[in-house]
Amino acid sequence: MKVLVVRETMPGERRVAATPETVAKMVAAGLEVTVEAGAGEEASFPDAAFEAAGAKVVREHAKALAAADIVLRVQPPADGDVKAMRKGALSIGFLQPATSAAAVKALAKHGVTAFSLEMVPRISRAQSMDALSSQASLAGYKAVLMAAVRLGKYFPMLMSAAGTIAPARVLVLGAGVAGLQAIATARRLGAVVEAYDVRPAVRDEVKSLGATFLELNLEAQEGQGGYAREQSDEFLAKQRELLTERVAAADVVITTAAVPGRKAPVLVTAEMVKGMRPGSVIVDLAADGGGNVELTKAGEVVEVGGVTIDGTRNVPSTIPVHASQLYARNVANLLLLMIKDGQLNLDLEDDVIKGAVVTHGGEVVNENARKMMAP
Structure with a gap:
């Protein structure tokens, strides 16, 4: 079986879908691995390292795609890539069915069996394949560093002969994987941290990291797989009302709330931003999904009334070495x-495979993906 690791072409995407470590594992499993020249360059994995691990490095993109049985990638494929793949080939990567419906349909039409790592079920035996979590953790960590760079204050309390400097106050909205890592990182830097999540079940995790869990008089919004479910407009309005005071008191607000396959809920309105002190910083990790902040501009850093709002997209890609290492392992x-004895053994009754496969046999076979793609 021939495996191809493609070089990503989306602007700003610095990750790669395999590393020399994972190439060696695939070769040991009897697979023939080819890596597109320069695929790991942005993540500090040179072509020579892939060759030393047993891969062949190639430069002809379309020819390599046509010859591959299995294609590994990070971002959804462009239309030209889909057309270059052979019928019956297998593709693994982030497909983003909600925003890349055209790519999903093209893969199905072309007869490609495509797996989307967002769809990997949240069960114990699939944890090592959970790319959403591995990348979210990186995003939560980096979000705090991005905020610290822009905030004109120390994060920790400082005592000196010139007097005492109070610690920065950080508010984290959403205590999933990204939120919990943001809390942990902010606490390591010495900030006083508050956090809120619509799922009260995460209260103990928040407290164990040394943060205060905000108790709002609202109904729990626990969804499937441990995610929050989509909230009503009425719920969101009440939530914003109750959060307004805490947002105004924060030096840094980090928003991480997302519902898979849906537009990100707006947690911080323009009016709430107006109530923040000049010099405050907001990092919106949901910028790719529309943003948790009404004033977020995806891919931009803007200043409104002295408040900086960072809408950097694809934050994990800004830590390309470790993001690639973790993603490649997933x-x-x-x-x-x-894979069994060097050959593909596609068991569609396996819970993990069944949950992650999106297209097969010329059709979109994943019910959740179909719902995400629905107009």
Whole structure:
């Protein structure tokens, strides 16, 4: 079986879907691995390192795609890439069905069996393949560093002969994987941290990291797989009302709330931003999904009334070395689940495979993906 690791072409995407470590594992499993020249360059993995791990480095993109049985990537494929793949080939990467419906339909039409790492079920045996979590953790960590760079204050309390400097106050909205990592990182830097999530079940995790969990008089919004469910307009309005005071008191607000396949809920309105002190910083990790902040501009850093709002997209890609290492392990673990004696063994009754496969046999076979793609 021939495996191709493509070089990402989306602007700003610095990750790669395999590393020399995972290439060695695939080769040991009997797979023939080809890596597109320069695929790991942005993540500090040179072509020579892939060759030393047993891969062949190629430069002809379309020819390599046509020859591959399995294609590993990060971002959804462009239309030209889909057309270059052979019928019956297998693709693994982030498909983003909600925003890349055209790519999903093209893969199905072309007869490609495509797996989307966002769809990997949240069950114990699939944890090593959970790319959403591995990348979200990186985003939560980096969000705090981005805020610290822009905030004109110390994060920790400072005592000196010139007097005492109070610690920065950080508010984290959403205590999933990204939020919990943001809390942990802000606490390590010495900030006083508050956090809120619509799922009261995460209260103990928040407290264990040394943060205060905000108790709002609202109904729990626990959804499937541990995610929050989509909230009503009425709920969001009440939530914003109750959060207004805490947002105004914060030096830094980090928003991480997202519902898979849906537009990100607006947690911080323009009026709430107006109530923040000049010099405050907001990092909106939901910028790619429309933003948790009404004034966020995806891919931009803007200043409104002295408040900086950072809408950087694809934050994990700004830490390309570790983001690639973790993502590549997720990809390899999913792929090797389907490999037996160097050949593809596609068991569509396996819970992990069934949950992650999106297109097969010329159709979109994943019910959740179909819902996300619905107009």
